[in-house]
Amino acid sequence: MRAKKKDIFFQTLEDMADTIVQAADYFSKHVADLKDVNVFVKDMKDYESKCDGFTHTIITELNKTFITPLERDDILKLATTLDDVLDGLEATASRFYMYNLGQPDQYMIQFGEILRESAYEIQKAIHLLSQKKLLAIREYTIRLNDLENQGDQLLRTSITELFATVSDPIELIKRKEIYERLETTTDNCEDVADILETIIMSNS
Numbered sequence: 001m002r003a004k005k006k007d008i009f010f011q012t013l014e015d016m017a018d019t020i021v022q023a024a025d026y027f028s029k030h031v032a033d034l035k036d037v038n039v040f041v042k043d044m045k046d047y048e049s050k051c052d053g054f055t056h057t058i059i060t061e062l063n064k065t066f067i068t069p070l071e072r073d074d075i076l077k078l079a080t081t082l083d084d085v086l087d088g089l090e091a092t093a094s095r096f097y098m099y100n101l102g103q104p105d106q107y108m109i110q111f112g113e114i115l116r117e118s119a120y121e122i123q124k125a126i127h128l129l130s131q132k133k134l135l136a137i138r139e140y141t142i143r144l145n146d147l148e149n150q151g152d153q154l155l156r157t158s159i160t161e162l163f164a165t166v167s168d169p170i171e172l173i174k175r176k177e178i179y180e181r182l183e184t185t186t187d188n189c190e191d192v193a194d195i196l197e198t199i200i201m202s203n204s
Helices: 008-032 037-064 073-097 106-130 135-165 169-203
Strands: none
Touching: 008 037, 008 073, 008 106, 037 073, 073 106, 073 169, 106 135, 106 169, 135 169
């Protein structure tokens, strides 16, 4: 007997979550030891383009599918918010190149680690969503909220340190923007958790 084919929406959301994990792993590893910024930026762009493709698949399928496994609006919101996470990673990577930043500092490395952990929590939650194990998702949404709080705290610490130690205004502007962009990406991860909470409430 052949295994039942997975619903296209669940499959594509899983593909997106898996790509976010690959991208966040790659980002975290390379931010900790940035050897070639050109390769880093190109590879992050490739991950981002792949995720855009999955978003496009979901929109196309929503336009032609009569019965969907979840509310259409929830599927679309979840896909676009997952896409925002990868957009945030890619936009940060591109700024390392645009700003000729040199080696990332300890705070960027710590943000990379928070985002890597968040990506894994998202992946676990999305795979549970596919299995319709809705209540089990809560463990991961709580963890995503906690990681976002860590991101908030890290932003405060990094900016306080920045203004205390960096006197060059250009360097200050560059680093501040990167910290803020990274923190916004942790917010995007929390947005995924919020949408999952909405789906749990309306379907369980």
